[in-house]
Amino acid sequence: MDVLSLSRWQFGVTTVYHFLMVPLTIGLSLVVAWYHLRWYRSGDDVYLRLTKFFGKLFLINFAMGVVTGIVQEFQFGMNWASYSRFVGDVFGAPLAMEALVAFFLESTFLGLWIFGWGRLHPRIHLATIWAAALGTVFSAYFIIAANSWMQHPVGVRFNEETGRAELTDIMAVLTNSTTLAAFPHVISGALLVASTFVMGVSAWLLLRRNERLPRADLDALRKAMRGAIWLTFAAFVVVAISGDFQARLMFEQQPMKMAAAEALCETETGPGLSVFAVGDVSDRSGRCEVWSIEIPGMLSFLATHTFDATIPGVNNLQESAEVAWGPGDYVPPLAITYWGFRAMIGFGAVPVLFGAWLLWATRRARTLPRWRWLPALSIAVVLTPFLGNIAGWVFTEMGRQPWVVVPNPDGLDAVRLLTADGVSASNSVGLVLTSLGGFALVYGALLVVEVALLKRYIKAGPVATMPPPSDEGDGDTSDDDRAFSIAY
């Protein structure tokens, strides 16, 4: 393998890995902040349990998200130096803003929240978790702005003399239509991950730990499960609406990606959307060769909200791309985009179905049926929105290949860069192989540890995260010498 493929693999592996932690962090920070708010308002022990329990699981996950995030920022320079030189004038700004506005907020206030139990005034302590949650949301905004700019460069001009992209309008970058559509999609996708996590974990505990956990825990978990089901529905609705909005933007801005989502080889009027296909969808001699089950007119509807639009196919787009930018292969890997698109939607929908069933199964205070495979299923469902998120990112990032900065069809097309032209010139195969191997090893080991810890803390239930009975009764210790309620 060459430096380019290795660098792409490394970026893919480290980013997908990082994004296992990110949506859970964003979503769960908001959920925990919500529980904390409810506890503050009502003083109800149920919400304290949920705050502590899901807060602990949140922190186990957060630690991994933070440390793998630093890799992301360094990697642009380490592996994509030519890219960084080309786009730095525009792309660096949202990254620096992310650090200044979001990361400081998130890290500082999370530290205050973790160790602030018993040390901060309750109202201020509540504010710290909201500040941290807000930080995670801000951070998503800036990174989405940076990514959306690569999908659809705006607020920029091409400097012929330096051969670099130059920022002309920061507001255009920050209010890029692509950003405004992607941001709610990512946030609702994150909430879907978190709500499914709460729903699945609670269901599992109610099924498997029914006899061991105290009554208060079970009451709390039942409440959490019901709330999480409704949040799952709500999040999915926003995911779907924002996704629909994105599809139409994508059709305007990246028609090749739209065609690649369906592996639509030839231009068609009113094309349908296939649910699944049998055979090699990346065979460009025509999708007609592939057997598939199709929803008639659906691709046309996704792209334009009409059933009879003409959607250009991959082969025609390839031809016009060659006219515009010279000879080359401008078609993304179709098998990945085709299946990525379907995996995103399919995995994203599973939690809704499971949630609807849970709601029905527990109607009028019924308890969950004691089916042997149900606990395993509820944990399996927890994984699906993660897979949906990953599939969505793989689709959108692979769908813009061979570009790293996709030419904007509205006349800014001088600002464009092929992925192959973005890679660092000074890196050797051995070097990137070393780092790829190193990351794979460290990340693999840490994932095992994280999952083991999550498992252990989930199994133990909320009761294990509640403060032990305190010995505040003995009046000998002064305030200054009392043990911290939370310490490493």
Added chain:
Amino acid sequence: MDLASFWFVLIAVLWIGYFFLEGFDFGVGMLLFPLGHSETDRRVMINTIAPVWDGNEVWLITAGGATFAAFPNWYATLFSGFYLALLLILVALIVRGVAFEYRGKVDSPRWRAGWDLAIAVGSWVPAVLWGVAFANIVAGVPIDADGNFTGSLLTLLNPFGLLGGVVTASLFALHGANFLALKSQGVIRERAAAVAKRAGPVAVGSGAGFLVWNQVARGEAWTWIPVVVAAAALTVSVFGTRRRGDGWAFIATGIAIAAALVALFGSLYPDVMPSTTDAAFSLTVENASSTHYTLKIMTIVALVMTPVVLLYQGWTYWVFRKRVGPQHIPPVHVPTGTE
């Protein structure tokens, strides 16, 4: 001063912030084994930095992001050129960060011993490598006409670079010892003060040697001032330790770190990354920077946000200002993992 030079100063400020803050939490990690003889000792040490280390690390992310935004060419050449060194730093920061959060999550001596090792190694590696990296940035590395680094990791391990590593490691260890003396009670405080007494001369000696070497090789007349300030501050720190002026000693090592970076960045300017291949290939404040417009936007963001960040980070230190002693460490209360 033009905006590009202003951003050069701002990037220096961000690195000063990073080395000042994470410098002491690296130091605490580096001293985990020498000072922390028992489990309670180590927990006291770790809990002096527990609420703040993550916020400290954001200074690095900000310095990286700001370099990307303000000097894309510098960012690209530096990060791709110092690839292996940065990889080692990244892996160290990864295991170290996870270690803080995970070490107390399972009640097992083996589990904790593993994470303690991760904290110690994860603190030593960046403490040394940041010094190596900065020494090489200032001294220059082989860079070709396209702005690409043409050396390897071994290129960086030259005498000046290695001395730089000794300087940052000893400075951070001393800074960490002073921090522990200031922020802990009991036996850790005593041991930290004792270590500071021993680390002091190493830091003074290597630091003075390094800065004078740099000064003679490429210093400006005015950069003698920060060199003298750094030397004076380190001396104050040594005396502060002897006289039990914990706060003074800590502030003094902080000033020494800041002054040393001022001297380095001062002697670097107007280059940001000189080329030893040909001076014409050197990256400078002018040829590596972003456009005026981008710098203007970033200036506004930095001028608005930095004071806010300083304010709430400062407040965090105020909230957790109390010294940590063994009596503050709660008993282990974690799930056992048994059915």
